[in-house]
Amino acid sequence: MRYFKLFLLANVLLCSGVLAAQTPLGACMEQGKKEFAGQDFVRARASFTKCLQLDNKNVDALLSLGGVCLKQDDLDGAQNYFLAALKSMKRSSPYFSYTYSMLGDIALKKGKNKAALAYYNRSLSFNEAYVNSLVGKAVITQAQGDQKAAAEMYKTALAVEPLNLIARKRLIALEPVYFSDEEMLEALKQRYAVLPDKKELSDSDRELFVKMHSAEQRGGIDYLKEKYPKLPADYTAVLFKDTGFAREVLTISGYNALQKQIGQDAIGVFQKAGVRMQDVFDLRDMKGQKIFLPDSSLTDSGFFVYTEALQGRKAYLLPKEAVPPSQDFLDKVAKRVDDLYNNGYVEISRTELEVVKQQTACSEETLRKHLGLYVLPVTKKEKHYFVLARDTGSDHKNAPYYFVQRYRARRNPSLRVPENKLVERYSLWNLKLCSVDGDLLTE
Structure with missing residues (x-):
């Protein structure tokens, strides 16, 4: 993920304690640092591994190997070296905050947000202004849905390190969440979207800002620049001009042109x-x-x-296409199906329903009312049909399953067709369960 300020690793490698270059360990570390600075991570890892063989508890070598592993995306290796470094650190070591922060980055990359948050908090307990941990904690807080709290953390990180691009970019993305009415109104004025003398922000103004801001975040300015050989000057404005924080935004003219073009x-x-x-x-x-x-x-x-x-x-x-059911509705349908199966129902096909209708002469309404048929609608055109398969003590309600099983047994003779005395008695008199109008016959 891009939240991780791995360039700090270089500083750690170059400044993580002064080892005398003339000693074997010192010379080994110097060699590894040169290779790391030259981005030759394979050789750097080999060099730092040799250093660790000279002193298996050397904190500098352990941190350096952890840093190289991060560069190589070996998260498990990096985690092991950082944890080993913690065990060897003296209480006065200045690298506790850094090490816990790197462990937080590793956990975050692995999707273990709870562990990452614990590491970042531990890092901040040693240095409450450690920027990487502030940003990492803000990322997790934002993912948890607390956008305003995340914005405050990004602000704190920027107060310590104003040029932190990750914190700045993420804070800008949260402007619709944390901006006050006054700030939002000023932002609209900067975009020429409201009159300069306007005093109060309306609901429609707020909605417009959210839309314009969203268009900027989606790359709307670059989209326009691709469409226009020379972008009209009134389509964008530059905020914080002549500072290190200059930022191009859409004007209302640019926004309208963008919407039309899209x-x-x-x-x-x-x-x-x-x-x-x-x-x-x-x-x-x-x-x-x-x-x-x-x-x-x-x-x-x-x-x-x-x-x-x-x-x-x-x-x-398309104009004639039906709206598909929502996932929430489909989940409810699936739960209802489970309930039906648990209560002794089995699903039958539309063809099998027609067989039941033919064999009983009953209408669908009569089948539902008296003979245990359950119809589960999914869409206007799609329905699922169920009949009782367990013995209910009612030959009427068990009759549809009798006919379904008799139909299925034609293809699979091993299937058991349940007895139904009511159907058998009616058959002796050459009668069906319903009359010609589809209503149930009375015995």
Whole structure:
């Protein structure tokens, strides 16, 4: 992951204690550091391994090997060396914060956020301003959903190290979350999206800022620059000009031009995917909402549909296509199916249902009301059918399963067809369970 400030490793390797170069260990370490600085990590690892053979508890050699392993993406090796270094460190060592922070980075790369957070907190207990640990902790806090707390941590990291690009980039991405109304209003003024003398932020202003900010984060400025040989000067503005933090943003003119351009490009992409021109503006997302606005620009979900189409994936519905059920609904359907099986039902096919109807002369309504049929709708066109397969003490409710098993036994004679005295008695009189109108006969 890109959160890890591995360039600090070079400083550790160069400054992690002064060993006399004339000693075998000192000469070995110097050789390893030169190779590491030259990014020859294979030789550097071999050199530091030799150093460790000279002194298997040498903290400098252990930290250096941990750093080389990180460069080689050997996470397990790096973790082992850093843990070994902790065991050999003196209480006065200045490298506790660094070492715990690297262990946090390793855990984070492995997806073990809980362990990573513990390591970062341990690192900060030695140095509360250790930037790498502040950023790592903020990344985890953000992933846990506490965006405002994460923003505060990124701010703290930037107060210590103003040029930290990771913290700055992530803090910018969180502006819609932590900006006050005053800051958001000022940001809109900088983008020429509201009048300079406006005093209060409205809900529509807030919505506009979120959309403009999102467009910037998605690379909207680069998108426009690719479309225009010479980008109009009023399409972007530069914040913090002539400082080390200069940042280009969209103006309202640039934002509107971007939306229009994306909409036009999307039309071509959908047509290339086989959508007829007359159907393009009636396309919907998978929830059934139109993806084009009246001005031919895309909605937020429409932008997602468009980016999916660019990757050759269909995430839209044609005008006559039905809205598919949501995953939440499908989960509920699956749970209901499990409940039915647990209560003695088995699923039957549509063909088998027709067999039951023919053999009983009953309507579907009668089957559901009196004969144990359960119909589970999934969509307007898709239904699942179930009948009782366990003995309920009711020959009426067990009759559909009797006919299903008799039908199945034609293909598989080993199947057991359950007895049903009611059906057998009616058969003696050449009767079916229902009359010609589909209603149940009375005995």
